[in-house]
Amino acid sequence: MLKSFWIPLQKLSTDEKKNLIFLTLAYFFSLMSYPIIRSSSDAFFLQTHGVKNWPWVTFYSVIVLSICIFLFSKVQAKIGVKKLYALVSFFSVAFFLCSAFALKADIAIFSYATYIWKECYIVILLHLCLAFFNTHFSYDFAKSFFGPFGAVTSIGPIIGGAFTSFFTKEIGVFWLVIVGALICLLTPLAFLMLSERTGTERKERPQENPLASVRDIWPYVATIVGIIMVTQFIINVANFKFNFVVQNNFAAIEDKTTFFGKIYTLINILTLVIQLVVTPIALRSMSLRANHFSIVGLHLLVFLPLLILGGQVVWAVSAVFICAKGLDYSLFGVAKEMLYYPLKEYQKYGAKYIVDMVMYRFSKGLVSLSLTQVQNFRALDALISVAVLIWGALVFYVFRLHGRLKRSSER
Numbered sequence: 001m002l003k004s005f006w007i008p009l010q011k012l013s014t015d016e017k018k019n020l021i022f023l024t025l026a027y028f029f030s031l032m033s034y035p036i037i038r039s040s041s042d043a044f045f046l047q048t049h050g051v052k053n054w055p056w057v058t059f060y061s062v063i064v065l066s067i068c069i070f071l072f073s074k075v076q077a078k079i080g081v082k083k084l085y086a087l088v089s090f091f092s093v094a095f096f097l098c099s100a101f102a103l104k105a106d107i108a109i110f111s112y113a114t115y116i117w118k119e120c121y122i123v124i125l126l127h128l129c130l131a132f133f134n135t136h137f138s139y140d141f142a143k144s145f146f147g148p149f150g151a152v153t154s155i156g157p158i159i160g161g162a163f164t165s166f167f168t169k170e171i172g173v174f175w176l177v178i179v180g181a182l183i184c185l186l187t188p189l190a191f192l193m194l195s196e197r198t199g200t201e202r203k204e205r206p207q208e209n210p211l212a213s214v215r216d217i218w219p220y221v222a223t224i225v226g227i228i229m230v231t232q233f234i235i236n237v238a239n240f241k242f243n244f245v246v247q248n249n250f251a252a253i254e255d256k257t258t259f260f261g262k263i264y265t266l267i268n269i270l271t272l273v274i275q276l277v278v279t280p281i282a283l284r285s286m287s288l289r290a291n292h293f294s295i296v297g298l299h300l301l302v303f304l305p306l307l308i309l310g311g312q313v314v315w316a317v318s319a320v321f322i323c324a325k326g327l328d329y330s331l332f333g334v335a336k337e338m339l340y341y342p343l344k345e346y347q348k349y350g351a352k353y354i355v356d357m358v359m360y361r362f363s364k365g366l367v368s369l370s371l372t373q374v375q376n377f378r379a380l381d382a383l384i385s386v387a388v389l390i391w392g393a394l395v396f397y398v399f400r401l402h403g404r405l406k407r408s409s410e411r
Contacts, residue, residue: 012141015195019136020145023129024152025190026085029183030125032156035264036180037096039164040103040173041111041118042243043256048108051247052375054240055368057112061119062365068120069358076349082192085128089188092121093181100177119361125187127356132194134340134348142341150330151275157268164261169254176257213350217343220405221351223398224339225359230391231332232363234299235324237380240371242321245314263318270326279331283338288402291335292395295327300388308381339398342405 012020045057076084095117102110137145160183168176214221242263250256282291303320340348374380 016137019132019194022190022193023133024149026187026194027126027129027149027153028156029186029190030122030129030156031153031268032160033180033184033187034122035157035161035261035268036164036176036183037118039161039168039257039260039264040177040180041099041114042260043173043253044103044111045115046243046247046256047253048111051240051243054243055371057115058119058236058368059365059372060112061116062361062368064116065120065123065361066358068124069353072124073353080196081128081132082194082196085125085191086188088121088124088128089184089191092117092125093185096177096181096184100174100181103177104174121184123356123361127352129191130337130356131349131352134337134352135345136196142338148275148280150279150334151272154268154272154275154329158265158272161261161263161265161268165258165265166261168257168261173253173257213347214354217347217351217405220343220398220401221354223394223401224336224351224355226394227336227391227398228355228360229363229366230387230394231328232360233367233387234303234384234391235328236364236367237371237384238303238317238321238324240375240380241312241317241377245312245317248312249314263322266322267325267329270322271329274326274330275334279334282331283334288335288338289395289399291331292399293392295332295335296388296392296395298327299324299391304384304388308384312377339402342402342408 045054049057072084072088075087079087096114099110099114102114133142133149160180163179164176171179246256246259250259282294286294303324340351343351371380
């Protein structure tokens, strides 16, 4: 397995190796900051507004992210990916520093803003990193490297989550947010070192707006959107149950933040194990189609029964949340990224904008909006069961379109 990774790495040019190092660092520090910011902002919100308002703040996050995507898609076409990444990063650092002081002053309304931007900044930064990777590295290299890349970068959130769980009560939530903001400051410093011209990328209509680039492939993109919508429904219902048991079992904001930190650490440890052991073997020994169907089967046979039977038991709901998130961040995340490779280079940014930024969060917002009206666990469990079956049907259809696009790209 090490040989299959090392040989493609040696074939990269000097500029490509440099890009790989700095892209990994940018991704690493983005993920390292996230569990710190997320744990504190989630605890801040639950402490001030409660779990019943969680669906609303998630819905508002979608609206803000949609506005950002609309603006950034235009800005990216004018200033480029690197400057856009720096703009988002530096703004996020300044915003989270302000959030720390708002939290210290117990300004409850600011917990809404902190939660919303926490949902936005990580999506934008990771999207830009992965889109850069997809555009500047080949499909064959990605098959060998996505697993190790995910494994190395997942160490960042493990460190961030462990720091949160061990030091929250020692330093307080205020200083925790300060640390998270300072870590976030490191991400643009790495991303700005990337070279956008390595000689391997194809210069196909680079001036086109990313959202306009997918008009010729909308059935394929729409099917991927469908997959994202059903998976987000499943994950976010599990997230709602998880937040419900956290609020009912932990009173102080420090206790909530510490528990969130422990859970996110476990999620990222699981992600690391899957990326190191499962993902490389799965991608090389099974087809991409088989990988997607195996993930659906795992949800149907393992996660779904445990989520339904677990009720409001802390360990059961937490276990499903950890496993579902860990799989989403690792094997499913990689398998989803591989679906973009039949697309032309200029289409990848647009497809990822729509799927990973717009519809990913729109789905979460739609689920959250429904949760403001439907909070009966039995009804939600029944809907999850239907969602898993729809997921399987969408996977079947997307690979019919995937085959056509792949044959077209090879001509």
